[in-house]
Amino acid sequence: MLTREAQVFSTPTRIFHSVFFVSAFGIAFALSGSPGLAQSTPDRGSTEAHLLRIQAVQYTPEQIGNLQAWLADLGYESGVVDGIADRDLAAAIGAFEADQGLPPLGMVTDEVFSLVAQEWQGRTGTLQRMTTAAADTVGAGSAGANPAGGESCAALLAGLTLTPPASRMDFELSQADINSGLLGDEVGTTAQLFYTNEADNILIADESQNGVSARDGDDTIFVFNPGLGAAISADGGGDTIHICSLSKALNMVAPAEGMPVFDSMPDTIVIHAAAFAAASAMGHNQVQWLESVHKIDGAQILIPGFDARTDRIILRSPEPVTPQIIDDGFTAVVRAGPIEFRFLYSSPDAPSPLEGFIVETATTEDVGADQALTQTLLAGGAEEMFGLSAAQLAGLEAGGVPEPGETETGVAIRPDDPARASAEGTCETLAGYTGLDPAEDNITTASYGSRYSTWRDSDDAILLRGDGDQHFLVAGGGDDQIWLYDMSADSYIMAGPGADLVVLCSMEDVGGTVGLGNGDQDADTLVIGPDVLRDIPAGFTRQLILMEFQPEFDRLILPAGDYALEIDVQNLGLDNVITYGPLRITLLLSNLQDESRLRAAVRIGALPVRLYLDDMAARSVPILPAPALPVDPASWAAAHRLSGGPPPGAAPMQTCDHARMLQTVSAPVEEAPEHSLSALFLTYGDGDDTVVLRSVDDDPVNGILTGSEIATGAGDDMVHVFTGHAAVDPGPGADTVLVCALDALVFALSAAADGEPDTIIVDSGVFLTPVVEHLYRNIATTGFGDPTDRLVVRLPPGAAAKWDEIFGLIVVANGYETRISVGPTPDDLPPRHHIDPDKIVIWPLGASP
Structure with a gap:
């Protein structure tokens, strides 16, 4: 299984379900207790002050x-x-x-x-105290638009017309995924259910592992006994989620999309009396989730996407409860009786989540009614009560709901020169076009519940019109131009490698995410249109998550206007934050300590787009891989383990020159099927395969496209890697991965925890490939859990290697730095780099002939 770094914007199915990709990503950071991220949290005052504020409103x-x-x-x-x-x-x-x-x-x-x-x-001798019941009062930040809990689930469901899922997707989990604890030990298959963009009434009454995406519309969701780690997402609109009963100690409930929260609509989560009763009976549990062990007393609910300025949590407890903050770090933890809530803070402006709590008193009759309904539903009573069969509720049958229509991509009118069409640097001139270059693979709402559009490695002109739906847009390689109108709150725009121009013309809500290319040294430019700074809901700032921003090459162009003299750049732990009037741009995981370099990459003014393109061409610095040095078998005598002892076993004699002369290589047995979530996933058979991975630029016939994921299956496989724009999973068997050359700054691979000897060799050419000053190359490896595994590093002359507990093995050659992070199997966690140094072999190659 890939490391967290490798999983980011790789294959969304690897991190829970696609809809919860970013939310789960954020929670993984939050639960790890990262000090860097904790520094990004502003001072929220004392816990005591928060408690007084919420207590007072009762x-x-x-x-x-x-x-x-x-x-x-x-x-x-x-x-x-x-x-x-x-x-x-x-x-x-x-x-x-x-x-x-x-x-x-x-x-x-x-x-x-x-x-x-x-x-x-x-x-x-007198007493003038009045009743303390104040169930209809809400927190100080309330907009007053949220409904109260009011009645039991049984009463609310009586006579209600329910909506069956519009579509369903199943995910088969690998044993590595299950062992990781990502989804619980008892899970082998997961189901993701998608509903319509209308106002749906949704019933979830299944203990099997699943995820729910309600999508847009003002939805009402009733949840009975969700499975361990089940993720319920209300998505867009003003939604209400009723947690009617619980059977597992850990669940995820997302009232909105995005990370942080980019939804300004009011949402409500109601925890009903039967759920409190069930949590009280759970006692102590220990659950592994996102590679962290949770010791839970009662039940725990993870809530990404909660914002107390608009959202509410109603506690309908049969016993008096007082919500209290027990931890106020990057993840706020609130305890209310037997239930613990973990919140990922939405933004630095958001108030404490305590301000969104409302406490009501439920009756014992409410508890009994919901417990009885739970048993009826789990026994298959939904069809008699609501006219929906178990197959319909599980999404196995459409239930008569029309499938959502295909999304228009447009083969459309294409201007001769899109840049010249917007010569004034504004978005108006392109607004009339319905499309430019069509996507290679456009997975629509009918099969996915959102859209997932993929372009191949070419120079594409892309126009995206938001419609409130989630949208994963993957531009692939090439020098692309991407024009974004009304980008929805949970859209993820991935420009990919190449010198890309992204023009953000307008945003549908208060946030979104753009990635400029993971691992390239190409010049990217993000242009923010003036409309992005307008029509922001009261009390909010508009937020943009910007990933893979390299100030040496990349540029951020902000519109000229009233805020031009007020730009502020801050370094906050692992992130850099740019504040520009009502716009807040977070450079995620940038860790750019030199603020002057960042300021130089941020510009003000609506320059013509043509100038951006010309400037981008001048800034691009392609990564040209260096060849590996010849290997002298006698040099193995100088090889040593990281701990200093002699190397285990014989010298690995596979060479990069040998790979260039191979006459026969294995072919994939399975191309990605149509409407696969990753159109670039290649699977090999269970035999002993020989695989050579080159980019499509170097090998137009057999080359792999940017973002490909390679699974070699079982067998004793030999993989030669000449491109970094891939992620490699050799699978079970005694495998060897020889990394000969990398044309990217980031590369990910994994060894299987199968008891078979796996060897990963990083050859000398990787360390000799130039990178620009301030940048480094990162090779992320996982799976070193078996005593028989080893990592062999072939060092060129003059190179130095040292071990760092945070970054792993750091190799410096000719002034270029490469970091090899060595992650064990998740069963060995924590800590992250707790690895036997005897598994790492340093092999100096000596002077080049």
């Missing part, structure tokens, strides 16, 4: 005023009696609690009300 100002007056009468200075829970009141409560022999928490709770009232009544 009581009326009159009730708070009573409490202030009672404490003052008892001799505890609580400030002005104004009905506002502030620090003075917190100090007074803390002093009172300390005198009572209690921990001085200083929080407004029912227990505090009772103790203070009892003490005050004893001294005065």
Whole structure:
């Protein structure tokens, strides 16, 4: 299985389901406790202040005023009696609690009300306390548009017309995926269900592993006993998710799309009484999720995409619960009775998630009704109750719902020169075209629940019109021009290698993601149109995640206007953030410490696009791989393990020259089927295959396209790698991967944890290939869990190698740096680079003849 770095924007199916690709990616960071990302979180004030804010909204100002007056009468200075829970009141409560022999928490709770009232009544003989029930009050950031929980799931479902899924996709997981804990030990197959863009009423009542994408529309989702790690995404629109009952300790609920959250519509999650009752009975659990072990007392719900400015969580507990923050890092953790919530913060502007909580009191009748309905549904009662069979609810039958129509890509009118068509640097002139170059593979909503468009390695002119749907756009190699109108909140635009021009004309909501090419030294330019800075919902900033931005080559062009003198660039841990008026651009995982280089790559003004293109050609620096040095068998005598001992076994004598002379190589047994999520996935047979991987530029007939993933299957395979624009998974067997040359800055490969001896050889030419100053080459490897595996590094003369606990093996040759991250199998985690140094062999090749 690939490392996290290799998985990013590689094959979305590798990280849970496609719809949750970015959300799961964000959670993987958050759960790892990365100090760099934690630094990106702004100061949100003390936890105590957050607790006071949420506690205060559970009581009326009159009730708070009573409490202030009672404490003052008892001799505890609580400030002005104004009905506002502030620090003075917190100090007074803390002093009172300390005198009572209690921990001085200083929080407004029912227990505090009772103790203070009892003490005050004893001294005065009277009691004026009112009820503390305030179920219809919401947090301070509420827009007031969210519905309350109100009734049990059984009552809400009575007489409701349900919508069956519009389509379904099944994913067969590899044993490595299952062993990783990514989806739980008991899972072999996963199902992703997609609904329509209308307002759907959705019922999920299946303990098997699945994911749900409600898509656009104001949807209502009822969830009964979801499977371990089941992911429920409401997507676009103002949605309500009812968690009616639970049977597993860990689930994911996403009220919106995107990471961070790029949806400004109000969403509501209701946790019903039966779910609380089930969580109380779960006790202690230990669950592995995204390569992290969770020790859970009760149940845990992961919630990416929550924003307390618009979203709400309603707790319909049969027992009194008080939501409390127990961790306020990059991932906020809130405890409410037996249920723990983990939130990925939406943006630096968003308030604490506590401000989105509402507490209601449910009856024992509500618990009984929902528990009875749960048993009925799990026994197959949905057809009798709602007229929908189990097959229809599972998406195995369409249920009479029309399939969504094909998305228009347009073969369309193509101008002679798209750049000249927009000579003023604006988006208006291209707005009339319905398409430019058609996609090679355009997977539409009928089979995917969104769109996934792939272009091949050519110079493409691409126009994308957002329609609210999720859209993965993969431009592939070549010097592409991509024009984006109304980009939807969960669109992911991947320009790929090549000198690419991306023009962002307008955005449908408050955010989106653009990648400029993973591992190239080509000049890319992102132009932000002036409309992107307009029509932003009150209280929000418009956010753009920009990935793979290299300031040595890439340029960001911001529109001239009122904000031209207010650009701000900050280095925040692993990220760099550019603030430009109401626009916030996060350079994800950029870690660019030299702020001056970044500032030089950001420009202001609407220059003609033609100038951008001419400038891009001058900035491009292609990676020209260097040939590997000849191998002298006698040099094996100087080889040594990383720990200093003699190398294990005989010298590996496979050479890159041998690969160039091969007469027979294996052919793939399976091309990617039509409408595959990765149109560039190649699978070989279970025999002993010989595979040579070159780019399509070097080998137009047998070359592989940018972004290809290679699985060699079982058998003792031999793989020769001459291109970095691929990810290699040799699979079971005694395999050898010989990396001869790389034409990219990033390359990923894995060894199978199968007990068979696997050898990965990185040859000298890789280290001699030039890279530009400030950049480095990164080879990400996983699977070193078996004693028989080894990594052999053939060093050119004068090269130096050292081990770093964070980055792995660092090799410097001729001033060029290469990092080889060596990840074990997930069973060995954590820590990430905990590996036996005896598995790494350094082989100095000596002077070149």
